[in-house]
Amino acid sequence: MANLTLIDGSSYLYRAFHALPPLSNAQGEPTGALFGVVNMLRTTLKARPDYVAFVSDASGPTFRNVLYDKYKAHRPPMPDELRAQVEPMLKIVSALGFPILRVSGVEADDVIGTLATQAHEHGIDVLISTGDKDLAQLVRPGITLINTMTNTTMDGAAVMDKFGVKPEQIIDFLSLTGDTVDNVPGVTKCGPKTAAKWLAEYGSLDGVMAHADKVGGKIGEYLREALPSLPLSRQLVTIKIDVPLEVGVPQLMLRDRDIDALRELYTRYEFKAALKELDSIAAETATAPSAAPSPAVVAPAQLPPPAPSAELSAQGHYELVTTQAQFDQWLSRLHDAPLIAFDTETTSLDAMQADIVGISFSVQPGYACYIPLAHDYPGAPAQLPRENVLAALKPILEDARRPKVGQHAKYDINILSHYGIAVQGLVHDTMLESYVWNATATRHDMDSLAKKYLGYDTVKYEEVAGKGAKQISFSQVDLDTACRYAAEDADVTLRLHHALWPLLEGEPQLRRVYEDIEIPLVPVLAGMEQRGVLIDVNELRKQSQQLGKRMHELQREAWASAGREFNLDSPKQLQAILFDELGLPAKLKTPTGQPSTNEEALEAIADDHALPRLILDYRGLAKLRSTYTEKLAEIVNPRTGRVHTSYHQGAVATGRISSTDPNLQNIPVRTEEGRRIRQAFIAPEGWRVVAADYSQIELRIMAHLSGDEGLLRAFHEGGDIHRATAAEVFGLEPEAVTSNQRRAAKAINFGLMYGMSAFGLSRQLGIDRGEASDYMARYFSRYPGVHAFMEATRERAHRDGYVQTLFGRRLYLENLSARNQALRAGAERAAVNAPMQGTAADIIKRAMISVAAWLKDRDDAHMLMQVHDELVFEVRADVVDAVREGIRQRMSGAAELRVPLIVDVGVGKNWDEAH
Template identity: 55%
Template sequence: MSQAPLVLVDGSSYLYRAFHALPPLATSKGMPTGAVKGVLNMLKSLRKQYPDSPFAVVFDAKGGTFRDQLFAEYKANRPSMPEDLRVQVEPLHQSVRALGYPLLCVEGVEADDVIGTLARQSAAAGREVVISTGDKDMAQLVNEHITLVNTMTGSALDVAGVREKFGVGPEHIIDYLALMGDKVDNIPGVPGVGEKTAQGLLVGIGGGLAQLYENLDKVPALPLRGAKGLPAKLEEHRDMAFLSYELATIKTDVALDIELDSLMCGEQDREMLMALYSELEFKGPLEELQREAAATGQAPEPAMPTVETRYETILDPDRFDAWLAKLEQAELFAFDTETTGLDPQRAALVGVSFAVEPYEAAYIPLTHSYMGVPEQLDRDSVLRALQPLLEDPAKAKVAQHAKFDMNVLANCAIGGDRNAGIQVQGVAFDTMLESYVLDATATRHDLDSLAARYLGHTAVSFTDIAGKGAKQLTFDQIALEQAGPYAAEDADVTLRLHHTLSAKLAEIPSLEPVLRDIEMPLVPVLARIERTGALVDGKLLGAQSLELGEKLVALEREAFDIAGEAFNLGSPKQLGAILYEKLGLPVLSKTATGQPSTAEAVLAELAEQDYPLPKVLMQYRTLSKLKSTYTDRLPEQINPRTGRIHTSYGQAIAATGRLSSSEPNLQNIPIRTAEGRRIRQAFIAAPGYKLVAADYSQIELRIMAHLAKDEGLLHAFRNDLDVHRATAAEVFGMALDEVTGDMRRSAKAINFGLIYGMSAFGLARQIGVDRRQSQAYIDRYFTRYPGVLAYMERTRAQAAEQGFVETLFGRRLYVPDIKANNPALRRAAERTAINAPMQGTAADIIKKAMIGVDQWLQSSGLDARMILQVHDELVLEVREDLVETVTGQLRRHMGEAATLAVPLLVETGVGDNWDEAH
């Protein structure tokens, strides 16, 4: 039976790569953790691949090595380790040791030398070796027993793989590096000799560096550019070449006091890991450890004393009365609902929970239905008793994702009357929104994530008590012994989170008005819109689905005709063979495994180059997506009770403050194609009503004019000029009436492109000119609109200095990559910093408009209601005889949502369906 291979991990290589390649992560206290998490994930993946293998994780030791003595400038080009990375080294070392991996750091040599020595020793002893690294220098170690794997890319290199990748075999990698040098390590090499030349020299001479220098007279005959001048250059830098050879050579004879048999993974130190994962706020790994510990009966003692909780499940009328009195006397209480599902328009109420003081909470079960459930309090009696309290606008309440609970209670139909639900008022705080306003760039704002992040508390998860997959129980099927503490904990944690988050918000005064004046007042508005829903013609969508199906069949046949054979249009492998092998189309991009890409962006670029098959494929994919996402799916999402579609608006998703739409997503219906517009035609007005759509015109450009205070843009908007035509006149140097349609389109691309940080290259592709011409347009634009350039430069500097930018209303938009070492990440962060104040301010304005319009509609009593919000557009359903009144008031309220240096222009439309009204 063969031995499992020895696995040697280049920990230093992965530490740097994880730091630069992965998104930066940090704890709630600001401690960077992304590199640690990246390396630990890589180790976990490796361990799954090689479960029985001996392991060693090798890091560079502190201090210099023998190479520094050979060449004082060795690695001199490397910047000092960033502080954000330096602070992660020790936690990573501690985590690796706690996981049971042997960790090696040997002074005086590099990690490469330790790995090389162990690899050669192991191979000599007859054991296969796997070296996990991303360092090309390691290719010199590859032989029939030693293989390199790159866990980050999923690639592996054996002898043939090295030869294919580098053009030379492992035996000549050192020679290859000696000739071309290494900028990262400051190995000098021979000036002017790059990859191709180094390959050509070694392959052409048929040997290594020594053989090359013995046969310099043969170099001029080699098929290399500048071959005639190479011998003199090589001779001139002979000493540097051989020094580079020595620097690039990995030592394989380091004196190590290590027995190969000792490199076996030991037992995990669970207690240490739990402490580390808690400090690093690695919630998933921490929960996994806790489950493992519980399963084996080896759960360690908690690292810090726990506070005793007082949770009760109320089945007795007297206890309910006592809690009702507590709630009535409390200045603030937390509440939560438990339901049979996650769709508030369809889910049934199962129970409610409350908390008044931290660590004290109660759950009132109402409709649990499993066999043997104790007798519960009467549902309708409990709800009627709670109704005055929950509907009292003066009684302050806090909830997590309050909109869900408000909709569930509004739909709870007391006494079977659909119109007799509880209209919750007085929700003063929402912990999800407190967290979102505090830091919108945080990836999750759900209760469990917030508890772990801000309270250091691992909450009981729903799957812990309900199970997973097809056998998962609904909440009414869960025994009260488990359901009660789970539900009570939700209310308790919500209350505790509010105390923590409100204190943090109070430290940043500009954020409190964002929560108080924008996000919280918007909650009941969105709840009302979601409950109202939009009327949809399912039969029309069904007819569209049939038509799209016929078009897809025709496009598939057309694709087969072009290809000369039938193939699976959804198979990347078959499609790649047709496009690149049979038709010989140019390969524009490759996948991580080195295969020619068939991604949508690649097909789009090939289609732009007038290749017939990519054009057909793009049409096919577009129509197929419309059919599967909308015309097939929307009829299934019509609520059988209301006959309407009820989308859900996400208030804590987009970092800029924009609302998102899901189940279904109504923000991505394309409106530039006839097929997309036909989907909007299925959104119809009820009989006797019309749809009124109101849309802010060029709002982000108007915000740009306000922020930049550029006289040119201010003049255009204040005088109601066509801003794109005015820009075209400025950029192309002509009178307004001389601007052509193409010029206006190009100017529009410039106006919007600059807002989103588009480069000269991107603009050139969009407007069909070369890069030099597009750069000239951008330069002329900034000359004509100097305020815009000044705004961009000012914003970049502010973002770099403080780490965030702000909207006009004080919303903070953090840009964590603004100081990233990776230039691509940093440039992307700069583009975000420039655009975020505009997009965020636009989001704030539409939210304030929704609040104002809703207040007017509620107070006026008019037969009109908001049914949709999409980006900068509001859609209302209005009784026919009120259209003119509502349209005028709608324009006024939206126009008054903010005061800018230029007017806010609102365009309206009316129709029997959404497409007509838009």
């Protein structure tokens, strides 16, 4: 289907003028607005529209001035520095090949409305490029608005989401709210929420007017006062769709660029990036072959990223904000910005202990500011008071209607929370855009992303603050250097969004993963980190002493087993005793060819002698002591009296959340000592710990994805799934299954999801390989759907290069075609496992979002921790029963599988009791 792009040139010019700092060329000619318009037009050209027009206001009055002589009467005249850019703008627009339309007696909106209506009637899709809210009244199926500054589109649903009314109600909505800029009267004190509420109740402006006597309070008086002027307001805000035009849609074809004219104009106004792009286009045109071969089909995220536009890879222009006048200008830009990129600079990487040093913003790629707040080096220039700046920014940062983008924004959200700012309106995070697009293509830090997707080398932290012992706090960095580094962070964040968001927009499943799972999870994790968990320090100290005592006992037992004393923590001494003195087989080697003494190597010889098992037990207790019983007590936050972990969304390729400082995912649960550590995770007096855990979730996902009738039946019948599996495999009644047979079935059930071989099963069960092979053959004969699913998954992985979760998350597997058989086999095992593990990760994330929304306005229950398939809460004792059931319902309802999602919920005074 053909498409028409209509560019609101007047909107572009004013937006660019107010969004960008004043720029000029060497001759002193103003160029800021011109620069912004040119970049927007270059973006439009890349979309290759079938028909296009640049529509601008003509000079002189319009029919609206005749209707109402006060229309736009209060608008100040166009600033001289902006007026000087209008003529050059039109020259560049023309040289780019755009048809230009300027019609006297009407506004650009009316010309756009007429052309959009004509095109729509002829079955042509219309894209209106604008930032003007009035044009939302034109939206319908086939007519969409696009904001090129944010690369976001607005269809009917987006209009409803933004304004609270349908597109066909926008005229009535604008009539009620009025417009102080254009001097449209409206109803005094009637804001968007009130207008939307009235229209929802009464349907239309006429309905509101008919029921004006039913509206109470002062606002009702204002409505009744406005009744005589509302019909006029409606006329003023209604876009004409019947303007007589000398050209129609078929004549709006893009012409060839005038390369020479563009080169002269770009050179005069010093648009270096545009010049560079122009030269590359000219070179491509000169050398382009007559026909190109069809490319091979390759998954989009496996291809090299598209070459970044010159705009996104050019050097930026950054402003250091130290005066009130500068700050006021940026406040105005933030108020008008369609998307705000923000970043904080702090004293520490620990978000729960750091203090803010400064904050940076960008609303247009290539331009950003840094507002220093707490640089305290000797001779530091005066800075704006931190309290005043943050107080002024608070309404913007907390306004959910003002879209924001960050890079790993959870950190910045946590920092700002220390100052009473609850950030709302985070709609994008470039770390997560990259992570969802391709989790394994690169690291997802800003430096790596800028290099990969922008071809841009960022200023590194070490370059401004130094390295190692000589590294200084950011508060000690001089302001000019700090500005170059910090403002770039905000700028590059916005640039990355412009590079990454179009990729996700082109892949609807990935976009849903990003918008429905990852982005809504950011504030949930931030809230959990801010809350933290209460720790019984005395209990930890007691456990630490007990672990030390037991380690000492193990040391003496190890000495007795070895026949002499030695340092159990010395690999070299242990190597000599195990392999030289005791003559045990060295089954694994280090990279240098020496016998290994790592955990796997000791497990391999644990049945040959008592010493390896003693060493393994000693190391396990030492790790518990150093990682948890000693460390947890040391990292209690003095501000809160709690321990605060950091959750990571972009670290595990399958989508799982990980945690660090402390790592709560690795607290052992299979040993008594490991389980005891959970006793130190406590609830405050009058509260309880509630732990909710998915039962065998990955196995249930296997049943759903494979559709195997036997496995589905086993889950629907309830009871012990491993006993039921053993009964199938061994041809017995469930009650006749022995404990060893159940153990074998359990090992197969879980092992298959991780690609366990017959050799691995034989080692785990302590049986010979032939018997293990027989077990697996029986399993697959009873559950043929599982085998078929595994084979089909491997085939799809080889065909597509990736596998997917139930919700569309992708895992790319680069070693599927490796020559090395071990690498290839590992990739195939990952291909089989990833759909289960990734779907489980998606499900618990969806559950967290659902539960957090339910708990949002409650102060008697808080989500504290996520550990694998478990969520841990702190709940006031008197509401435990109701909250427990609410949690269970929402976790069970996080996905619709062909088998029940069972959630086990426990309650106790500490985490261990809750199990």
